[in-house]
């Protein structure tokens with residue numbers, strides 16, 4: 541039986557990569573999907589509709605509060621409510637590897653604006669709706685890099701550390717409203733972003749795999765089961781947690 545029948549889910553950054561896999565996976569469980577992405581999410585939305593699902597694409601920059609408010613208003617107009625928010629959009633692979641001394645202040649700020657303030661803006665915009673509904677599910681996407689302190693990506697890893705902290709703070713503030721807030725920390729995943737970034741050489745990917753208990757490449761579909769679990773009533777007594785889904789690389 542489908543676990544998310546008629547639930548309305550906003551998935552940010554779902555035009556491609558891991559977010560698109562989340563959108564497809566939640567739709568397969570019966571959820572109506574809003575793809576909120578600064579890039580074109582039409583193809584992902586059309587694919588879901590062709591599979592007899594419900595999906596719309598709303599162009600959204602998660603770091604722009606007006607965009608986020610408009611996207612949530614469009615969600616209500618189209619589907620009537622918001623039950624699930626997946627904060628997946630982030631700057632990641634395109635950042636490339638660089639020593640922290642070589643990260644400019646402007647780049648640091650843009651990573652924080654999208655990766656940290658974006659999820660904050662989205663949570664702020666949906667919380668009143670979820671409160672009025674008597675509950676909801678927020679799932680933030682962190683990263684296993686937080687638990688390893690991966691070098692040459694300081695701004696990114698710091699932003700994902702903030703996501704772990706934000707998940708805990710939101711869980712505390714929203715528990716009385718029946719809203720669960722959890723996070724998934726993926727390992728290095730063969731998303732569109734990673735596949736398009738030459739820094740992720742076969743040697744780098746192999747070295748990462750060697751650190752896993754399950755030594756194979758991680759693909760976006762590997763994350764979908766955990767996402768469905770955190771969006772469904774199966775996880776109703778779980779909040780404030782960060783689940784590492786990385787083939788047993790980090791263990792915490």
Ligand SMILES: NC(=O)c1ccc[n+]([C@@H]2O[C@H](COP(=O)([O-])OP(=O)(O)OC[C@H]3O[C@@H](n4cnc5c(N)ncnc54)[C@H](O)[C@@H]3O)[C@@H](O)[C@H]2O)c1
Nearest residue numbers: 553557558577578579601602628629630683728729731733
């Ligand atoms: N791929 C990995 O190895 C990996 C590992 C750990 C965590 N993650 C996290 O998983 C998530 C997805 O990563 P991915 O590898 O699929 O990325 P990706 O680069 O393939 O896709 C990211 C999507 O986010 C969108 N986006 C970027 N900035 C945005 C903004 N301001 N507003 C709205 N949308 C925006 C992009 O247009 C794109 O569609 C990210 O949060 C990333 O940090 C990825």
